[in-house]
Amino acid sequence: MQMRFDGKLGFAGGIIEVEDESVEAGIGREMLEEMGIDPAVYPLSKGDHVSSQPFHCETLPQVKALHFYALEVTEAQIAEIENNARNAIHYGEEVLGWVRVPLYTMTDGYNGFPAFLDNNFVGNARDQLLEALIKTGIMTKEEIDSAVKVAKFSKNQ
Template sequence: MGAMAALGALPAGAGALPPLPTLGVPGVPELKPLTRYEAMRLGPGWSHSCHAMLYAPNPGMLFGRIPLRYAVLMQMRFDGLLGFPGGFVDRRYWSLEDGLNRVLGLGLGCVRLTEADYLCSHLTEGPHRVVAHFYARQLTLEELHTIEISAVHSRDHGLEVMGMVRVPLYTQKDRMGGLPNFLGNSFVGTAKFQLLFALKILNMVPEEKLAEAVAATQKPKKPAIDHAAAAAAKAANELAGPARAGNEFQDSAENQAAAQAAAELAEQPAAVPESQAALEQLAAVPVAEAVAAEQPVQPRADAAAEQAVAEPME
């Protein structure tokens, strides 16, 4: 089913178009919407990017109890950012849809969109003048799976496209698992805004659930517990316990031995240290002899001079 069919038939006249819906999710900056007619009237200084969201109802259950609701395709890009299939379209040579299908053929290989799949256009933020066109096509789950398989064999797989991913549209009981954690990833350009906009406009996720998921990503996360490090620290403490007990016992035994040695030393008569005896013996030697003993042997010519110096003055 085309995106326009999901929104209802739109009048052909540009002036009769109803006001474009806004996202209206707290915490997500709004982009300026414009109609397809207005976008086509922009001057040559504007670039046009076209991207598509392919999705399918999914009756599956995660863990047998969490409804999966829909399968929505996005892709991991070469720069590590999440985005939708598509790219820039040169309006000098291609219509929006022809340019989009050309890019999709490089990344997916087997899908073609039409103007009936057009969903919205927005002016992007930033220094570049870019208008982002967004398309959405509902498929069956089997058709979506076929596209996932063919994407692996496309020309850009492993080059500009690292692989397809599915968006989890549920929120687990911890209020983070599923869509909130997914929204915490890094997205390219307007991809995150386009995802939330499409989920709201196509009634794939209730608006309050989108707001809760966005709000959960803005809360400071608790530091993750490193269970391996905690177990290692616990084991180290358990091993250190006996070692500390052994050290305390050894210290106690050494202290007792030192005390006993001190007591035995106190009972013995005081002995003159060898250094003190050497000093007393040195004091008994005449100073002149001590000096002479320390002086090196001098030549005979100097001996008389030393003797004269050593003799007392009259």
């Protein structure tokens, strides 16, 4: 995930522009701008779609819905993406850095994934992360639920 300009963690993304031919093309453009990923090398398909939800925001009236996609890549591709991330057009402005998500819980029962969930996430990025982990089979619904229960942020809600 990225540390955003607003101090919160989130995913690469943005607004579909007039020149984008599809949702996937718009996401591909944002991947290039924010992550330095060439969408020709990492093409998104409709099968990578995770979730969509309605969106209402006074300052962005043209945005009606959020579409979230997850693309599975190899370990070598992750290395290539991380190595190139600093060269992205928006690095240092919209994007303040990239972090991996710890996908484990340490023996104290909190550090690792539950502690990560207590960071400050933009909008529904925290839910999007959880959805993506289930959809890609990285975690089960039960594993997610148990981590969410331990995270302090959830307890406070």
